[in-house]
Amino acid sequence: MTFLAELQALLGAEHVLTGDDTDSYTLDWRGRYRGRALAVARPGSVEAVAAVVRLCGQHQVPLVPQGGNTGLCGGATPDGEGRALVLSLGRLNRVRGIDTENDTITVEAGCILQAVQQAAQDAGRLFPLSLAAEGSCTIGGNLATNAGGTQVLRYGNTRDLTLGLEVVTADGEIWHGLRGLRKDNTGYDLRDVYIGSEGTLGIITAATLKLFPLPVARCTALLAVPSVEDGVQLLARARNGFGAALTGFELMAGNCLQAVVRLFPQQRLPFSGESAQSPWFALLELSDSESEAHARERFEEVLGAAIEAGLATDAAIAENVAQTRALWHLRESIPLAEAELGKAVKHDVSLPISRIADFVRTTNAALQARFPGVGHVIFGHLGDGNLHYNVTPAPGQAEAALLALQPQVYGIVHDSVHAHGGSISAEHGVGQLKVDELPRYKDPVELALMRRIKRALDPAGIMNPGKVVRT
Amino acid sequence: MTFLAELQALLGAEHVLTGDDTDSYTLDWRGRYRGRALAVARPGSVEAVAAVVRLCGQHQVPLVPQGGNTGLCGGATPDGEGRALVLSLGRLNRVRGIDTENDTITVEAGCILQAVQQAAQDAGRLFPLSLAAEGSCTIGGNLATNAGGTQVLRYGNTRDLTLGLEVVTADGEIWHGLRGLRKDNTGYDLRDVYIGSEGTLGIITAATLKLFPLPVARCTALLAVPSVEDGVQLLARARNGFGAALTGFELMAGNCLQAVVRLFPQQRLPFSGESAQSPWFALLELSDSESEAHARERFEEVLGAAIEAGLATDAAIAENVAQTRALWHLRESIPLAEAELGKAVKHDVSLPISRIADFVRTTNAALQARFPGVGHVIFGHLGDGNLHYNVTPAPGQAEAALLALQPQVYGIVHDSVHAHGGSISAEHGVGQLKVDELPRYKDPVELALMRRIKRALDPAGIMNPGKVVRT
Numbered sequence: 001m002t003f004l005a006e007l008q009a010l011l012g013a014e015h016v017l018t019g020d021d022t023d024s025y026t027l028d029w030r031g032r033y034r035g036r037a038l039a040v041a042r043p044g045s046v047e048a049v050a051a052v053v054r055l056c057g058q059h060q061v062p063l064v065p066q067g068g069n070t071g072l073c074g075g076a077t078p079d080g081e082g083r084a085l086v087l088s089l090g091r092l093n094r095v096r097g098i099d100t101e102n103d104t105i106t107v108e109a110g111c112i113l114q115a116v117q118q119a120a121q122d123a124g125r126l127f128p129l130s131l132a133a134e135g136s137c138t139i140g141g142n143l144a145t146n147a148g149g150t151q152v153l154r155y156g157n158t159r160d161l162t163l164g165l166e167v168v169t170a171d172g173e174i175w176h177g178l179r180g181l182r183k184d185n186t187g188y189d190l191r192d193v194y195i196g197s198e199g200t201l202g203i204i205t206a207a208t209l210k211l212f213p214l215p216v217a218r219c220t221a222l223l224a225v226p227s228v229e230d231g232v233q234l235l236a237r238a239r240n241g242f243g244a245a246l247t248g249f250e251l252m253a254g255n256c257l258q259a260v261v262r263l264f265p266q267q268r269l270p271f272s273g274e275s276a277q278s279p280w281f282a283l284l285e286l287s288d289s290e291s292e293a294h295a296r297e298r299f300e301e302v303l304g305a306a307i308e309a310g311l312a313t314d315a316a317i318a319e320n321v322a323q324t325r326a327l328w329h330l331r332e333s334i335p336l337a338e339a340e341l342g343k344a345v346k347h348d349v350s351l352p353i354s355r356i357a358d359f360v361r362t363t364n365a366a367l368q369a370r371f372p373g374v375g376h377v378i379f380g381h382l383g384d385g386n387l388h389y390n391v392t393p394a395p396g397q398a399e400a401a402l403l404a405l406q407p408q409v410y411g412i413v414h415d416s417v418h419a420h421g422g423s424i425s426a427e428h429g430v431g432q433l434k435v436d437e438l439p440r441y442k443d444p445v446e447l448a449l450m451r452r453i454k455r456a457l458d459p460a461g462i463m464n465p466g467k468v469v470r471t
Numbered sequence: 472m473t474f475l476a477e478l479q480a481l482l483g484a485e486h487v488l489t490g491d492d493t494d495s496y497t498l499d500w501r502g503r504y505r506g507r508a509l510a511v512a513r514p515g516s517v518e519a520v521a522a523v524v525r526l527c528g529q530h531q532v533p534l535v536p537q538g539g540n541t542g543l544c545g546g547a548t549p550d551g552e553g554r555a556l557v558l559s560l561g562r563l564n565r566v567r568g569i570d571t572e573n574d575t576i577t578v579e580a581g582c583i584l585q586a587v588q589q590a591a592q593d594a595g596r597l598f599p600l601s602l603a604a605e606g607s608c609t610i611g612g613n614l615a616t617n618a619g620g621t622q623v624l625r626y627g628n629t630r631d632l633t634l635g636l637e638v639v640t641a642d643g644e645i646w647h648g649l650r651g652l653r654k655d656n657t658g659y660d661l662r663d664v665y666i667g668s669e670g671t672l673g674i675i676t677a678a679t680l681k682l683f684p685l686p687v688a689r690c691t692a693l694l695a696v697p698s699v700e701d702g703v704q705l706l707a708r709a710r711n712g713f714g715a716a717l718t719g720f721e722l723m724a725g726n727c728l729q730a731v732v733r734l735f736p737q738q739r740l741p742f743s744g745e746s747a748q749s750p751w752f753a754l755l756e757l758s759d760s761e762s763e764a765h766a767r768e769r770f771e772e773v774l775g776a777a778i779e780a781g782l783a784t785d786a787a788i789a790e791n792v793a794q795t796r797a798l799w800h801l802r803e804s805i806p807l808a809e810a811e812l813g814k815a816v817k818h819d820v821s822l823p824i825s826r827i828a829d830f831v832r833t834t835n836a837a838l839q840a841r842f843p844g845v846g847h848v849i850f851g852h853l854g855d856g857n858l859h860y861n862v863t864p865a866p867g868q869a870e871a872a873l874l875a876l877q878p879q880v881y882g883i884v885h886d887s888v889h890a891h892g893g894s895i896s897a898e899h900g901v902g903q904l905k906v907d908e909l910p911r912y913k914d915p916v917e918l919a920l921m922r923r924i925k926r927a928l929d930p931a932g933i934m935n936p937g938k939v940v941r942t
Contacts, residue, residue, distance in 0.1 A: 099823060099825050101703060101707065101824055101825035102823040102824045102825040102826075102856070103710070103824070104823070145656060146656050146660075148654050148656075152653065152654065154715070156631075157654060159660070160627075160631065169916065169920065173916045173919075174916065175914060175916040175917050175920065176914050176916070177914065177917060179892070179894070180823045180892065181821045181822070181823065181856060181892075181893065181894050181897075182623065182821065182855040182856055182857070183619050183623065183628060183821045183852075183855045183856065183857045183894070183897040183898050184821055184894040184896070184897065185616060185617050185619075185667055185894075185896045185897065185898055185899065185900045185901070186894050186895060186896045186901060186905070186909060186912075186913065187667075187901060187909065187913065187917070187918075187921050187939055187940060188664060188667070188668055188672075188920075188921045188924050188925075188939075188940075189617075189630070189660075189663040189664060189666065189667055189668075190917060190920055190921070190924075192660040192663035192664070193659060193660060193663070193664060193924075195660065196656055196658075196659070196660055197659055197660075201659075213710055213711045213714060215714070232572060236572065239574070239684055240684045240760070241760060242760060243684060243686070243715065243716065243758070243759075243760030244625070244714070244715030244716070244760075245714065245715070245716075245760070287714070288714075289711070289712060289713060289714030289715075289716070290769065298761065350652045350653065350654045350655055351652070352570060352572075352573040352575070352651045352652065353572055353573045353574070354570050354572035354573040355573075381654075384653040384654045385573070385652060385653055385654065386653070386654045421650065421651065421652075422652065423650070423652050423654070423655040423656075423657055424657060425655070425656045425657045426652075426654040426655065426656065427654050427656055428656065429656045430656070430657060430658060434657070438657060438658065441657075442657065442658065443646055443647050443648065445640065445644045445645065445646040445647070446646050446648060446658070446661060447658075448644075449640065449646065449659075449661055449928065450658050450659045450661070452927040452928060453659050453661075453664075453924070453927060453928075454659075455927065456923040456924060456926065456927035457920065457923060457924075468658055468659075469658060469659075
């Protein structure tokens with residue numbers, strides 16, 4: 001039998017897509033990567049995933065695992081050769097169990113992130129991973145890329161939220177590692193080897209994740225901040241004043257929010273006059289385990305002192321859930337506003353928080369020196385040292401002209417990130433976008449170790465080839 | 472030149488110990504493991520560590536890295552053959568830097584844990600790793616074993632406190648991975664491969680660790696608790712009521728504390744009458760970022776409700792620092808009291824919190840059925856699902872008689888742990904103590920993956936052979 005016939009026999013013909021039916025799986029959602037696939041397989045169980053992997057091994061067919069196809073680095077898109085099989089985890093979407101006493105939930109890789117959040121909430125618990133694509137990304141994709149988002153400051157990245165995994169290895173064996181334990185020192189940490197490996201070492205089919213108490217109250221505020229330095233000082237005060245109750249700290253350049261309210265007139269800044277023209281804004285969120293009144297009181301005390309110290313010039317505290325949503329909506333609309341303004345050269349970088357102000361100043365200057373007039377659209381999760389540092393065309397510059405300069409822009413920004421002790425991929429991963437940038441910045445010893453891990457766990461080289469690391 | 476002559480030329484003769492000078496390095500502190508060593512090398516820099524590893528590679532000399540020699544599983548003790556070199560990290564004990572704005576500290580492996588805590592505190596920050604051996608264990612050993620301790624509930628294990636590593640690989644190369652980043656998705660998570668690998672893959676020579684704000688106030692209480700089930704319910708209430716401010720939750724069987732006050736008459740239980748005879752006790756700690764008064768008020772509110780609900784029969788809240796210390800001292804004296812009572816068969820296990828009560832009941836019963844009259848000394852970090860489950864001789868049974876039964880006792884306890892979805896090593900690691908227990912309980916696929924990692928990163932097999940996993 002041919003590979004495809006065997007695959008159909010294994011899964012049922014209806015779960016093997018070919019030809020035009022593969023189109024939505026071979027184009028990433030932003031339309032930046034178009035690949036080709038031999039077929040798309042949609043197995044419905046972990047055993048079926050393992051059988052598909054074994055079949056691919058026998059036929060030397062490369063595999064590209066895919067979740068919600070919402071990645072930003074092309075990690076889930078096959079190359080153009082048309083030899084690869086896309087393995088969609090979408091049908092593995094059961095919540096296998098929830099244990100409120102142990103504060104854990106066990107879910108299959110194809111569960112939509114929002115469904116995981118909802119299942120937790122229905123049981124009176126919080127699953128805190130939260131990011132823009134949560135309505136369509138899958139937890140499997142979040143695990144494969146170690147997704148971050150807006151609550152990392154308090155709850156950590158996806159890695160930190162994971163206790164156990166079920167994995168189909170590159171040999172098509174099943175590792176039953178769904179442990180719900182907060183301490184387990186019985187050998188090498190394979191869990192964290194697979195998390196963030198973007199499907200290049202094996203396929204995560206299920207995970208046991210941590211749950212938390214639902215906060216009793218949330219308090220959100222937007223602050224007008226004079227400078228990045230002030231933002232960093234404000235963060236320090238908020239960390240000291242709120243401790244672990246500080247669950248969000250976003251910094252946004254003024255032009256980001258000004259673009260949002262210009263392009264989406266139904267949205268408004270909660271400021272007028274000079275404050276509305278602030279060069280920077282910070283969005284803070286406090287989660288309280290006590291009461292609405294207590295959260296509000298703490299917020300006013302700590303933020304009041306920060307304003308007195310000159311770290312912020314104005315503050316708007318949300319008075320109700322609608323206002324809270326409106327403040328977060330401003331933040332979340334920045335990428336949409338950016339898209340309206342035209343394609344940008346984007347960077348997802350992280351830095352030691354103590355180096356961020358210098359990074360922004362020197363990188364802006366270096367870009368202006370080389371490409372006068374380009375725009376800087378800078379926002380991100382300051383609490384995690386994570387900036388989305390994006391560059392937009394100069395007045396009169398065509399979008400395509402800037403995009404053609406992407407390698408040079410990358411070079412300036414990433415060299416500066418490296419010089420400041422930062423990372424060229426904070427939360428989006430490597431995929432195919434940065435696989436050839438990595439060797440410029442990664443310690444060669446580290447890269448060599450990564451290649452050893454790749455060869456050890458995927459000796460045939462069939463797992464998502466061309467992503468993360470070239471062997 | 473011979474190996475030893477080369478080693479002396481490399482480090483200086485004064486940093487190469489031989490003969491009787493090796494004695495304190497070849498016996499573990501509890502006196503359970505006595506090995507022999509070719510020599511003890513005490514390199515003073517990461518470059519010297521790398522050179523020693525390369526030399527060992529050339530001569531095929533096995534290496535046993537050692538920190539403070541406070542491990543509980545013999546992981547830092549060489550075997551009896553006398554072929555191995557003990558590599559002591561003690562001279563690498565500098566604090567390389569502290570960045571209060573980024574909330575990170577970079578320290579060398581040989582730093583004593585207490586010195587790291589102190590350096591953080593001197594800078595007005597908290598390094599929260601805390602455990603009984605903190606006055607003599609090194610941070611390198613903590614990293615090698617992914618140490619836990621009393622604040623894991625809030626701050627996580629050593630793994631969770633680590634951002635970056637410097638590692639000498641098994642080939643004697645240096646991986647410069649001292650990143651101070653809270654988000655970094657540029658490839659495989661090598662950091663977590665080395666953390667917890669007990670020196671079997673390479674040698675951690677330095678680390679960049681997370682710091683936190685110092686709590687403004689701490690509140691501690693001892694509660695008399697009727698049963699393990701009530702303890703679990705009390706934990707749930709404390710988590711919901713205090714959120715991340717809950718920084719400690721220890722459960723102790725009544726006989727543990729009763730032995731402490733009997734053996735150390737200067738210590739007293741803060742209870743009299745029936746409460747002092749409680750079958751279980753819980754020690755809770757709340758860390759507040761607001762004020763002493765607020766901490767106290769919250770404590771009284773949540774604990775009051777718990778007592779009303781019958782989850783505790785009595786509570787003693789520490790009124791001052793001296794009383795706080797006295798409560799923790801009771802908890803910390805349990806291992807000393809145990810030692811006074813004679814050698815026990817000890818287990819360091821973790822379980823899903825929802826299974827703990829059933830585990831204690833069924834395991835106690837299974838042991839009594841097989842070995843009537845043996846004692847149960849049970850205490851641990853309930854908030855992490857981690858129990859120290861120890862078995863003491865029956866009345867009239869000789870210590871040696873019980874120790875001779877250790878394999879059978881292990882079998883009963885570990886089989887029960889496994890049946891309850893737990894781990895046979897929660898926070899102490901594997902070392903040589905559990906290396907041959909592991910294959911009984913570990914998924915064979917997982918064990919095979921561990922062996923692949925070992926072969927990939929230490930192909931010559933010279934790194935701490937016979938520990939963690941046999942190849």
